[in-house]
Amino acid sequence: MKKKLLAGILALALCSTNMPPQTIFAGEFTSGNPDVVSEEETPEIFTNEELEAAGETDEELSVFSSEEVPEFNDTPDEAMAAAENEGIDLANVSGGIYTISSAGNYTFTCSSASTTNIIVVDGKNILAEEKINIYLNNVNINTTAGPALRINKNVKAIVTIYLTGTNNLITKNNWYAGLQKDNFDGSLIITKDPDATAGILNAISDGSGYGAGIGGSSRGGESYGRNITIDGCSVFARSKYGAGIGGSNGGSGYNIIINGGSVTASSESGAGIGGGEGGSGEKITINGSSVTASSDNGAGIGGGKGGSGNKITINGGSVKATRLDYKPQNSSEQNVYCCTIENKNSDVVIIDGNSTSWEPKNHLAVDPKDTNLYAWLTEADHTITVGTEAVSYTHLSLPTIA
Numbered sequence: 001m002k003k004k005l006l007a008g009i010l011a012l013a014l015c016s017t018n019m020p021p022q023t024i025f026a027g028e029f030t031s032g033n034p035d036v037v038s039e040e041e042t043p044e045i046f047t048n049e050e051l052e053a054a055g056e057t058d059e060e061l062s063v064f065s066s067e068e069v070p071e072f073n074d075t076p077d078e079a080m081a082a083a084e085n086e087g088i089d090l091a092n093v094s095g096g097i098y099t100i101s102s103a104g105n106y107t108f109t110c111s112s113a114s115t116t117n118i119i120v121v122d123g124k125n126i127l128a129e130e131k132i133n134i135y136l137n138n139v140n141i142n143t144t145a146g147p148a149l150r151i152n153k154n155v156k157a158i159v160t161i162y163l164t165g166t167n168n169l170i171t172k173n174n175w176y177a178g179l180q181k182d183n184f185d186g187s188l189i190i191t192k193d194p195d196a197t198a199g200i201l202n203a204i205s206d207g208s209g210y211g212a213g214i215g216g217s218s219r220g221g222e223s224y225g226r227n228i229t230i231d232g233c234s235v236f237a238r239s240k241y242g243a244g245i246g247g248s249n250g251g252s253g254y255n256i257i258i259n260g261g262s263v264t265a266s267s268e269s270g271a272g273i274g275g276g277e278g279g280s281g282e283k284i285t286i287n288g289s290s291v292t293a294s295s296d297n298g299a300g301i302g303g304g305k306g307g308s309g310n311k312i313t314i315n316g317g318s319v320k321a322t323r324l325d326y327k328p329q330n331s332s333e334q335n336v337y338c339c340t341i342e343n344k345n346s347d348v349v350i351i352d353g354n355s356t357s358w359e360p361k362n363h364l365a366v367d368p369k370d371t372n373l374y375a376w377l378t379e380a381d382h383t384i385t386v387g388t389e390a391v392s393y394t395h396l397s398l399p400t401i402a
Contacts, residue, residue, distance in 0.1 A: 090109070091112040098117065110139045115140065118143055135162045162191060164195075171206065177203075178206075179213070180212075188227065190233060202235075203238075212247060212276060225251065226256075228257070234261055237265045239266075239270055241276060244293070245265045246273060249277050249279075253271065256273060263291045264292045266294045267295045269305040271293070278304060284312050285315075290317060291319045291321075292363070300324060302323075308326075312327075315331050316358070317376075318360050318362065342372055347361065
């Protein structure tokens, strides 16, 4: 049997090369010179004569013939590929935490109606130039253990969250954010999965609500919420003392950008977008989006109660804010003012004869009962056409300034 096995190995090697047996094994059995191989140095067990003497026939070796040698390829195992496409079911995560510790793509699903299991991104072994892509597919996290999704302080890489369907990141812990960003330098991008028809995120700091909906934490993390971009998706963010989007209670919000999509951000004493109670809101930019930002005691956009605002930029879109504590400007650094335009029928809106329609046409994307358009325009005279009706606006009033 040993002879058959050894002979089979030889046959397999010969099937993959045209070289004679002596050449194949020369490198292993020569005494020192790889270029010269003597017959004495070649093991006799691999000679044709020895094989014949051992009584091994072609028929006996046919099990190893080239026709029956199994083929190998680089195609991934189908089962493994299918498992990867199915993603990580948060409902079945053991230990209550799924930790992302290396760069790459991570798809999360949830087979149960909701889960208390959370996601943590740890950057200990992730380089700043690498990328972390998190795909949330109808995930519903409702937890008291901490933030539903947490990005640790040591993460310097860009974290992008892609949304499919409706996703909930809710904490009922008093101190944490629903989607918590503890890192100072790294960027967080929230967007819709390009293959999805809808991408929705509800991020809420429930309980006492000292953390932000999206952003900072009042305990165990950082109070500020900075370098956050929302791009072309639907986001609802809420807190009580933290900002809807931005800083936690006492924390500031900085460099928050909203590009397209629809956003509703609210708080009781923090800003809707900006700082938590006592915190400032600075460098907040809204580009062509439908946004409602509200607060009972702080600014809709800017600082929380007792805080201040600075560098608020609004370029197009429909932006409704309960209050701004800083005069907003457009990208040309011109002061802009809110012009409320009725558009019950969602007609095409043309401003100052531009060839392209103003988008959105009204505020229905964030409020199904609000058919007004809240356009922020310069103080100059403007002609606004809604459908076939043209109206001249000669005075635009600024919302209340704290």
